[in-house]
Amino acid sequence: MSEDRQAPVRVALLGCGTVGSEVVRMLLADADELAARVGAPVEIAGIAVRRPDKHPELPQELLTADAGELVESDVDVVVELIGGIDPVRGWLLTALRRGTSVVTGNKALLAECGAELAEAASASGADLYYEAAVAGAIPLVRPLRESLAGDRITRVMGIVNGTTNFILSAMDSTGASYAETLDEATRLGYAEADPSADVDGYDAASKAAILASLAFHTRVTAGDVYREGIAGINSSDIAAARRLDRTVKLLAICERVAAEDGTESVSARVHPVMIPKSHQLAGVGGAFNAVYVEAEAAGELMFYGQGAGGAPTASAVLGDLVAASRNRVAGGRGPRESAHADLPVRPMGQTPTRYHISLDVADEPGVLAQIAQVFSVHGVSIAAVRQRDKHSTASLVVVTHLAADAALEATVSEISKLDVVREVVSVMRVEGEDS
């Protein structure tokens, strides 16, 4: 037994880019420290990269171009940092079915095939850890899965994509257009050459799916997540928010929603949101991420830290690797996924939201009455109205109470057709305000 404990934990690394090379560096530099924490040495058995000849900086004898072969060799843990669904999915399923534990930061794969991976892990008794898949260095998966395991989470809401946060923060501070700011972000390396995964909200939607699955013990896939990116945000939206001491953020919002008959469902969505400048999320700038969690007993919790980058993400990977390795050494096993609640996913149209609508309207009597009538017809209750004269037109700002998103959308559509409405200047969902 004590001899067993000294046998090294053998790790296969798939992919060695920014995060992977930092993982290798830390594994080598802190080998003694990690061995003490794990109870056995943690040894790199191999590193699979597409082009081994392009990695002169890595120990050459560890390199292979054949990830499939490496996964099927004598290893205890597979650390996957390649990303994307195929061919990674097959390799990780192979590993898990063989009883090899998996540590991954692959949000797209988890959001798409999380159930399949979890079942394979559960069947063989292997561990599946993925702290790095959501919000980089911020411990979020483990708190949701373990610390809050005895509580009922009602809401998870946060900034989980650094690229869009950088762009929106910059638009707010410079007043520049979306296109100009995206160019600048690309030049500075904050946005990829093909920015779609970030700016169209795909990355955030994958993370929302993972967070909702954990929080509500329900399988939520990326396809279940309502998704709206930031490409439609223009300077006038930002300016409208600014005038009202608010700012625009791209948020991932996962909620437990109770219907009137008491049945519960889950809503998961990613879209731009207007929040008060005084809200704690408003101050989260650049590449930082921040996530609020609300639970029935715990109340409101907030987690803040670096959401991306080589070293921060490697920290999350190493934490998981230590956990998986400890379990190998001690013979235990991490907590299983749990999808027992199996709640239905509520479509966006039926999800309660609040709208902030800025209109340019004719400066004549009875305008507000006409507009209010449209809200009333759709069953949408108005929380606040502000009017401001502006030469021959007047500016009207309406904030609604919570209503089904489809009713709000229909209201805006009908209002835009009224003769007295010159222009719908900005429509934005709001969060973080007293209702």
Added chain:
Amino acid sequence: MSEDRQAPVRVALLGCGTVGSEVVRMLLADADELAARVGAPVEIAGIAVRRPDKHPELPQELLTADAGELVESDVDVVVELIGGIDPVRGWLLTALRRGTSVVTGNKALLAECGAELAEAASASGADLYYEAAVAGAIPLVRPLRESLAGDRITRVMGIVNGTTNFILSAMDSTGASYAETLDEATRLGYAEADPSADVDGYDAASKAAILASLAFHTRVTAGDVYREGIAGINSSDIAAARRLDRTVKLLAICERVAAEDGTESVSARVHPVMIPKSHQLAGVGGAFNAVYVEAEAAGELMFYGQGAGGAPTASAVLGDLVAASRNRVAGGRGPRESAHADLPVRPMGQTPTRYHISLDVADEPGVLAQIAQVFSVHGVSIAAVRQRDKHSTASLVVVTHLAADAALEATVSEISKLDVVREVVSVMRVEGEDS
């Protein structure tokens, strides 16, 4: 095997006050949900309270006055919410030696006898969980012990005591004296009838010992923590901070300190600190707690939430109880304590700190030169000086660079004896400023 899995996990509850009764409520109300998460029903085997006749609200057949007997009965997990060292220490050691897992929120016991408890748990293979002991509902123990297990934590700093935070916040907003504000806090139920554990920093020091032990893989006891409470803070300290757009908070600060020769040590301290109003910790009010963690790879992380109260603390207890129960059902075991680094604890005098000193001095030439000379003699470097005329005396504010705390203390002592110094108005350590 599958029959085994359905056997209930039997829980003994020691103590049933505010937190305990919330734990019972949640265990009964969410029984099905918890069973699904654990993989087996979680059953209350008994509740030990001092006076069973005083608890008509609890299931009578579960009550006992004999905690020792309950611990030695057929139970899988002991949840301890009594607090204090004796007789609890004996009961928990008995449980752990019998292989019964322990969930506790007892910070005083952990800060005093943590090593002994961890060794007993390790020897028998039982789990020892204590998320509720630090910062109530905020997941902090698990992130430090597991999520950051592959990283090197350099600093943990935060507000971990709600009572003192309430008092200092109130003094800042009302300008009232410490004594008046403490009376008010007691009346409102924010302070105990005997407030010493909170206001003298004992509670925060216990938490600092637990956090430092986890963060630095080193046994740190409450006795190792430098401790200064808030009873010495007067309105003029608060006013001095306010004039400079700063505020006073009681912080627990745990640091990894490297000496010039590269050897490392650990510093753990609790004392009032002046921080800029713009610092994120400055905005943390009332009973909320917030803790910063800095790690080499992860960078800066922040955790925020309710640090006390029945339901928030019960959430942390339940999370631990689910983990311990899952391990019972699955046959695994939580991560062990690790004290392998075994770093020396650095005395406060040798810990680098920065001081903020407000003086009333004679309004005559050469005063600053005399004062600066004293700093120089003690090897303390001055970061900034501000002077202000005030009738016949002048007001002088000095902020230092980092220096050994003993050198700073000696400097202040010598300055206070200078003829040109009429009064030392306020001396406060500072954090969160650029140096």
